[in-house]
Amino acid sequence: MPQVLYSSVKYSGYDPAGTLPGKFGRLLAAAGFAERVKGRSVAVKMHVGRGVGYTTISPLFVKMVTDRVKEAGGRPFITDQTVEDAKTRGYSESLFGCPVLDCCGLLGKYYYEKRVDYKGFTHVDVAGYIHDAEVMVNLSHVKGHGACGYGGACKNIAMGCVTDRTRREIHGLEGGLVWDKNKCTRCNACITGCNHNANKFTESGEYDVFYHNCTLCQHCVKACPAQAITLDSDCYEDFQTGMALCTKEVLGTFAPGDVYHINFLTNITFLCDCWGISTPALVPDIGIMASHDIVALESACLGAIKEENLLKDGLPQGHVMQPGTHLLEKIHAKNPYIQIGKLQGMGLGSDDYTLCEIE
Ligand code: SF4
Numbered sequence: 001m002p003q004v005l006y007s008s009v010k011y012s013g014y015d016p017a018g019t020l021p022g023k024f025g026r027l028l029a030a031a032g033f034a035e036r037v038k039g040r041s042v043a044v045k046m047h048v049g050r051g052v053g054y055t056t057i058s059p060l061f062v063k064m065v066t067d068r069v070k071e072a073g074g075r076p077f078i079t080d081q082t083v084e085d086a087k088t089r090g091y092s093e094s095l096f097g098c099p100v101l102d103c104c105g106l107l108g109k110y111y112y113e114k115r116v117d118y119k120g121f122t123h124v125d126v127a128g129y130i131h132d133a134e135v136m137v138n139l140s141h142v143k144g145h146g147a148c149g150y151g152g153a154c155k156n157i158a159m160g161c162v163t164d165r166t167r168r169e170i171h172g173l174e175g176g177l178v179w180d181k182n183k184c185t186r187c188n189a190c191i192t193g194c195n196h197n198a199n200k201f202t203e204s205g206e207y208d209v210f211y212h213n214c215t216l217c218q219h220c221v222k223a224c225p226a227q228a229i230t231l232d233s234d235c236y237e238d239f240q241t242g243m244a245l246c247t248k249e250v251l252g253t254f255a256p257g258d259v260y261h262i263n264f265l266t267n268i269t270f271l272c273d274c275w276g277i278s279t280p281a282l283v284p285d286i287g288i289m290a291s292h293d294i295v296a297l298e299s300a301c302l303g304a305i306k307e308e309n310l311l312k313d314g315l316p317q318g319h320v321m322q323p324g325t326h327l328l329e330k331i332h333a334k335n336p337y338i339q340i341g342k343l344q345g346m347g348l349g350s351d352d353y354t355l356c357e358i359e
C-alpha cells in the first residue's frame with residue numbers, strides 16, 4: 001500500500017524545529033528520494049506563478065529541496081513552463097545556487113513529441129528539460145482550479161511540463177454545454193442569464209463559453225426559450241481525462257521510482273497561480289504531503305480539504321455555491337476526483353494509502 005508522508009502546520013511551542021520548515025526537513029529525510037539522486041540531474045518542477053501572485057510555495061521551502069538534492073550529490077535545477085518573472089517572487093539562481101529554466105527552452109521550442117488520441121487531443125509535447133532530467137521532484141502548490149476544481153500534482157505536470165500546443169489541446173477538451181445554432185433565435189436571454197461572465201456570442205455569431213468561469217449552473221439552459229442549449233455533463237470531464245493522459249506520458253519518460261511528488265497545502269486559493277493574483281485562503285493552512293504515488297497523494301490532499309473549514313473570505317463576493325460532494329466541487333462545479341480516478345485507471349497509483357505523520 002503506498003505511503004503518504006504528512007507534516008501538519010500545527011505547532012505546540014516556539015521552537016522553529018517544531019514549525020513547518022523544521023518538519024519539512026524531516027519529511028525530506030524520511031522521503032528517501034535523495035538516495036536516488038547521486039550524480040544525476042534533478043528537475044524540481046514547480047509553478048513559479050505570475051504577476052503579483054504571492055501565494056506560491058515560499059522560496060525558503062524550495063531551497064530546502066535543492067539543498068537536499070545537492071547534499072545527496074544530485075544536480076538540481078528549478079523549472080516551469082515559463083520562469084520569465086520568477087525572480088520577482090524570489091525564485092532566483094543566486095538564492096538556490098542552481099539554474100532556473102524554462103522547461104521547453106527560452107523559445108519554447110525544445111520538446112519531445114509523443115502521440116495520444118483522445119477527442120482531438122493528439123500531441124503530448126514533453127518539455128525538453130523535463131524529458132532529459134533523470135529524476136523529478138514534482139513540487140506543487142495545491143489550490144482550486146476553474147477548469148477541473150482542483151490543481152495539485154497532476155495539474156503541475158499536465159499543464160506545466162509541456163508546450164503551449166499541448167496545453168491548448170487539453171483546454172480544447174473543456175466543455176459541457178451544447179448549443180444548437182439551428183434552434184437559436186439570438187434573443188440573448190442566455191447571456192443576460194449568466195451571472196459568471198462565462199458566455200458570449202463571437203463576432204461570427206457562435207455561442208462561446210469560457211469554461212473556467214462556467215459553473216455549469218444551467219441558468220443559460222433554463223433561460224433559453226428555444227431549448228437551444230443543453231448540458232452534456234460528461235463533457236467537462238474530458239479536460240481531466242486529458243490532464244491524466246498527459247501526466248501519464250510525462251511520467252513515462254522517467255524510470256519507476258524516479259519521480260517524487262510533494263504537495264503544499266498552504267494558501268489554498270480559489271484560482272490557479274497562473275492568474276497572477278493572490279486571494280485569501282479557502283481553508284486554513286493544512287501542511288505538506290508527499291509520496292511516490294501521485295494517486296495516493298492527490299487523494300490524501302483532497303481528503304484533507306474539508307467543507308466545514310471553509311473561510312468565506314476566500315470566495316469572490318457573491319459567489320454562489322453549486323451542488324457537489326467536495327468543497328472544491330461546490331465552488332467550481334467540477335468534480336475534482338475525476339482526474340484522480342483517471343490516473344488510477346491508467347495504473348499510475350492507488351487511492352488506498354497509509355498516511356504517515358512526520359512531526
Ligand atoms: S451554465 Fe451557468 S455559468 Fe455556464 S454559461 Fe450557462 S449560465 Fe453561465
Ligand code: SF4
Pocket residue numbers: 183184185186187188189190191207223224225226227228229
Ligand atoms: S437564449 Fe437560446 S435562443 Fe436565445 S440567444 Fe441564447 S441560445 Fe439562442
